[in-house]
Amino acid sequence: MRMPLRTFGRAFLPVALVGAAIIVVWYILAVRGNWAQVQQQNPTITGFWNTARATMQVDQPWVPTPHQVVQNLYQSLDRSPNDPRAIWVHLGTTGAEMGLGLLAGGVLGLLIATLFVHSRPMERAFLPWVVASQTVPVLALAPIVISIFGITLTGKVVVTSYLVFFAVAISAIKGLRSADPLAHELMRSYAANPWQIYWKLRFPAALPFVFTGLKIGATAALVGAIVAELFGSNYGLGQRIVFASYYTQTIVWWSTMLAASLLGLAAYSLLAGAERLIVRARPPQT
Amino acid sequence: MKTPGVLRSAAPPEISIEHVSMTFAGQGRSTNALQDVSLSVRAGEFISLLGPSGCGKSTLLRLIGDLLRPSAGDLRVKGKTPTQARRDRDYGMVFQAPVLYEWRDVTRNVQLPLEIFGVPRGERDQRAANLLDLMGLREFAKSYPWQLSGGMQQRVAIARALSFQPSILLMDEPFGALDEMTRERLNMELLNLWRQTGSTIIFVTHSIPEAVFLSTRVVVMTPRPGKVERVIPIDLPQPRGAETREQPEFFRYLTECRACLREEHAL
Numbered sequence: 001m002r003m004p005l006r007t008f009g010r011a012f013l014p015v016a017l018v019g020a021a022i023i024v025v026w027y028i029l030a031v032r033g034n035w036a037q038v039q040q041q042n043p044t045i046t047g048f049w050n051t052a053r054a055t056m057q058v059d060q061p062w063v064p065t066p067h068q069v070v071q072n073l074y075q076s077l078d079r080s081p082n083d084p085r086a087i088w089v090h091l092g093t094t095g096a097e098m099g100l101g102l103l104a105g106g107v108l109g110l111l112i113a114t115l116f117v118h119s120r121p122m123e124r125a126f127l128p129w130v131v132a133s134q135t136v137p138v139l140a141l142a143p144i145v146i147s148i149f150g151i152t153l154t155g156k157v158v159v160t161s162y163l164v165f166f167a168v169a170i171s172a173i174k175g176l177r178s179a180d181p182l183a184h185e186l187m188r189s190y191a192a193n194p195w196q197i198y199w200k201l202r203f204p205a206a207l208p209f210v211f212t213g214l215k216i217g218a219t220a221a222l223v224g225a226i227v228a229e230l231f232g233s234n235y236g237l238g239q240r241i242v243f244a245s246y247y248t249q250t251i252v253w254w255s256t257m258l259a260a261s262l263l264g265l266a267a268y269s270l271l272a273g274a275e276r277l278i279v280r281a282r283p284p285q286t
Numbered sequence: 287m288k289t290p291g292v293l294r295s296a297a298p299p300e301i302s303i304e305h306v307s308m309t310f311a312g313q314g315r316s317t318n319a320l321q322d323v324s325l326s327v328r329a330g331e332f333i334s335l336l337g338p339s340g341c342g343k344s345t346l347l348r349l350i351g352d353l354l355r356p357s358a359g360d361l362r363v364k365g366k367t368p369t370q371a372r373r374d375r376d377y378g379m380v381f382q383a384p385v386l387y388e389w390r391d392v393t394r395n396v397q398l399p400l401e402i403f404g405v406p407r408g409e410r411d412q413r414a415a416n417l418l419d420l421m422g423l424r425e426f427a428k429s430y431p432w433q434l435s436g437g438m439q440q441r442v443a444i445a446r447a448l449s450f451q452p453s454i455l456l457m458d459e460p461f462g463a464l465d466e467m468t469r470e471r472l473n474m475e476l477l478n479l480w481r482q483t484g485s486t487i488i489f490v491t492h493s494i495p496e497a498v499f500l501s502t503r504v505v506v507m508t509p510r511p512g513k514v515e516r517v518i519p520i521d522l523p524q525p526r527g528a529e530t531r532e533q534p535e536f537f538r539y540l541t542e543c544r545a546c547l548r549e550e551h552a553l
Contacts, residue, residue: 182385185353189379190402191372200398204389279389 023066031055033063064251072255084243085252087259093235097225101160106214109168117176134166142228151232159228164217175209176202211275218267300486301327306359308345318511319345332480332487334497334504342512343490344458351377351456378447382459384439386431393427396445417445437468455487473499477526498539506546516546
């Protein structure tokens with residue numbers, strides 16, 4: 001598809017400007033953060049510019065600079081999977097935990113929402129419990145789940161799907177009820193059965209809502225997966241953070257952060273793309 | 287079986303409404319939407335329910351269509367209860383809003399009832415194509431509802447209602463949201479469809495010219511409580527066309543309906 005230069009500029013320029021601003025602030029913070037460390041380790045370095053340059057080349061800096069972080073991430077791409085600094089294997093592990101959590105949590109959330117919109121008593125009895133389930137902080141829940149399931153994929157997926165199901169259930173409940181009452185009367189005039197009403201009216205009307213729930217759930221699942229990995233894992237971005245903090249490899253730590261945010265972005269874009277494919281032909285959003 | 291000796295008209299009424307009342311229970315007080323309404327409709331008639339808002343004309347339509355149950359009185363459609371008639375798919379419904387499913391294109395919107403009735407794919411496609419031709423929508427077969435004007439959308443809604451060839455069309459101010467020009471054109475199209483299909487039409491409107499132009503009988507209704515003020519047979523020659531609106535009798539009927547509505551309001 002051809003993209004006119006102006007459209008491209010309009011879409012890309014604001015993002016690029018904000019990105020540039022973040023990088024500038026980041027460098028300022030790095031220089032400021034490592035200043036004392038440089039002066040302590042190398043008293044021979046004097047003058048503002050010399051010191052500033054040195055703050056960007058520290059091995060284990062308090063605040064790594066953007067280029068150090070990006071360089072570390074780039075070098076991590078082709079390290080062997082047994083090297084804790086490798087990135088693909090960790091991205092893959094955390095990504096799988098997220099993906100399976102999205103799938104299991106999505107299905108569970110949709111099932112619960114379907115149950116609730118068809119039975120008010122069910123909703124009244126169980127919705128408060130669903131809400132209460134999310135008041136437990138994932139930081140408290142994760143070690144309990146890991147201690148039950150051990151250092152397994154299942155344990156991580158339990159944590160991620162636990163976070164996803166809520167986001168999907170809450171938006172799907174609204175979505176399954178979002179169809180025009182007249183559209184329901186139309187179904188009634190056709191003497192449609194509940195199964196037909198669900199698949200031909202409620203479900204398609206709920207789809208955009210379900211995708212919103214999945215997108216919110218994806219970011220929650222990422223955090224959930226990493227937190228769960230902190231409490232016991234062989235691979236995963238959380239495991240890489242544990243390694244980095246143990247050996248005070250701050251650059252590795254920060255590059256893990258960058259990798260995590262890229263993974264989150266990728267998951268979000270993937271869902272947005274799927275939404276565009278599946279929920280086609282809607283009026284342009286205002 | 288007809289009982290010998292009892293005098294009956296040759297054909298039983300398509301829709302018979304006897305002493306029907308409808309009360310909506312509200313918080314503390316109830317609203318009397320319809321009071322003691324009786325009406326008999328023969329097969330193939332075009333009946334307009336005409337009146338100001340709050341006169342219960344939509345309520346009466348919804349009672350016939352089994353979207354509501356009457357508080358009192360008896361309602362029969364082809365000798366059956368409205369519920370049975372609905373289950374037998376006797377009703378095609380058209381509302382003021384087109385109520386198209388936005389995730390379906392025009393063709394699939396028209397096919398919606400056919401899918402529900404389990405009509406096979408090939409026949410569904412055939413019937414939808416025929417209807418879209420009939421309604422002048424062929425080039426929009428693959429368009430989505432939001433890409434169509436209001437008049438087009440309402441045409442699709444009518445095609446959808448006709449798709450399963452119901453014997454009774456229930457129309458609740460179907461052209462109420464359209465501009466005057468579009469409305470008059472769709473009125474003509476509706477008359478043509480009515481002639482071709484021979485279906486019975488119950489048509490709710492608050493437009494006097496629309497009611498007079500379309501109907502074989504106009505049921506004038508008045509509010510608080512909703513009741514039938516008068517039933518006016520419209521003896522304008524069929525088939526009707528643009529010239530019908532120029533005839534002196536047409537204006538005489540307009541005046542008659544207007545007077546009938548005004549009488550009630552003077553009270």
